[in-house]
Amino acid sequence: MRRRILCVPVLCLVLTGACSKPAAENPFDYPFIRPLHLKREANKPYSDYKAFYVLTEDFEPLVDTAAEMDSASDLLKFASALSSTYKVPWTHFVDVNTLAAVKTSSDLDLKQRSQNLVDALKQMVEAGDDCELHLHGPLNRALLDQLRSQEKQHLKGSEEAVERYRQRRSFFYQSFYREGYRELVASLTYGKRFLEDSLYGGAQQVLAFRPGGWDHGSTSADTFLYFQALEDSGLIANSGLSTGDFGGKNWRVGNDPGRNVATVAVGDKKVFEVSPTAGPGGYVNPVLPNDLAKLAASVKNEMAVIVSVYHLGALQPADRGSSKTGRPESEIQSERDALEEHFKTVAKLAEQKILYPITLRGLLAIISEQQ
Numbered sequence: 391m392r393r394r395i396l397c398v399p400v401l402c403l404v405l406t407g408a409c410s411k412p413a414a415e416n417p418f419d420y421p422f423i424r425p426l427h428l429k430r431e432a433n434k435p436y437s438d439y440k441a442f443y444v445l446t447e448d449f450e451p452l453v454d455t456a457a458e459m460d461s462a463s464d465l466l467k468f469a470s471a472l473s474s475t476y477k478v479p480w481t482h483f484v485d486v487n488t489l490a491a492v493k494t495s496s497d498l499d500l501k502q503r504s505q506n507l508v509d510a511l512k513q514m515v516e517a518g519d520d521c522e523l524h525l526h527g528p529l530n531r532a533l534l535d536q537l538r539s540q541e542k543q544h545l546k547g548s549e550e551a552v553e554r555y556r557q558r559r560s561f562f563y564q565s566f567y568r569e570g571y572r573e574l575v576a577s578l579t580y581g582k583r584f585l586e587d588s589l590y591g592g593a594q595q596v597l598a599f600r601p602g603g604w605d606h607g608s609t610s611a612d613t614f615l616y617f618q619a620l621e622d623s624g625l626i627a628n629s630g631l632s633t634g635d636f637g638g639k640n641w642r643v644g645n646d647p648g649r650n651v652a653t654v655a656v657g658d659k660k661v662f663e664v665s666p667t668a669g670p671g672g673y674v675n676p677v678l679p680n681d682l683a684k685l686a687a688s689v690k691n692e693m694a695v696i697v698s699v700y701h702l703g704a705l706q707p708a709d710r711g712s713s714k715t716g717r718p719e720s721e722i723q724s725e726r727d728a729l730e731e732h733f734k735t736v737a738k739l740a741e742q743k744i745l746y747p748i749t750l751r752g753l754l755a756i757i758s759e760q761q
């Protein structure tokens with residue numbers, strides 16, 4: 391009996407220990423981030439559908455050699471054919487640094503191949519795809535210097551300090567913690583302008599950013615600065631908040647339908663968050679099994695927004711002349727098949743008026759309209 395009494399305080403201690411474990415850092419709970427619910431408005435092309443479907447891809451292929459650049463161009467041809475066959479557009483988050491050679495390479499052959507990549511993306515834009523900005527760190531230094539010499543952009547910004555880091559040390563860490571706020575804004579501002587000029591012929595603005603490594607800073611204060619930098623750079627949207635600790639079980643990219651779209655207050659301005667839809671392994675990935683119809687039906691009285699994430703670079707064979715290890719051809723072929731299967735599924739769900747495929751740009755226009 392006595393022993394049992396002794397055990398109670400021990401048990402209490404154990405339980406208290408378990409309960410006092412800090413909760414996962416959740417940006418969706420930050421006071422400046424408020425959920426946004428999209429209405430299903432009448433008499434719109436999407437009125438009868440259950441969910442918007444935004445197929446995104448982070449364009450960051452290997453481009454160090456001529457063969458890699460050529461295989462990256464091939465990926466775009468494949469992706470483009472899928473879009474035109476199944477009528478599902480891509481939203482490419484283009485890592486500008488993968489296009490730097492078009493401006494900076496002294497090797498005319500590489501420069502031309504890089505130009506081919508730019509042209510392939512440009513053609514996809516003309517066919518209805520969307521290109522937005524992506525970076526894993528600061529803009530390539532040579533590219534930044536060259537863009538700076540061509541056009542003097544007025545940069546806004548101040549400096550801030552550092553602490554413990556829950557995220558993968560990627561975009562925010564590499565650019566802000568290493569280089570400072572002004573350099574963060576410089577990378578975003580010039581990266582944005584480079585894509586506008588090279589892919590849109592200056593006719594359209596790049597609107598959104600996706601942080602490389604899903605790194606938008608470790609804390610609420612970091613994330614606020616991050617959004618301020620987007621705003622200072624003229625961007626109106628972000629796609630990619632992550633919750634918890636990178637590498638930990640509580641790590642999660644984006645959120646569930648009904649909770650993955652938000653407004654972020656930056657002073658008297660606002661930035662929209664259109665986060666990926668959380669799923670197994672982090673987010674909904676087109677080549678992994680997902681019940682899209684179930685996801686689309688998981689919220690009532692509003693238009694769900696399903697954002698999936700792919701990396702076309704996953705289909706890139708290794709350059710035999712390089713030391714990097716690539717995937718075997720058979721593996722790449724089955725992934726290509728899985729991606730095509732996904733397009734078929736989305737096309738079928740679109741026919742059944744469940745998914746309404748749209749680019750992020752198209753969705754942002756609807757979100758702005760509803761404000």
Ligand SMILES: [Zn+2]
Nearest residue numbers: 448450602603
């Ligand atoms: Zn990336």
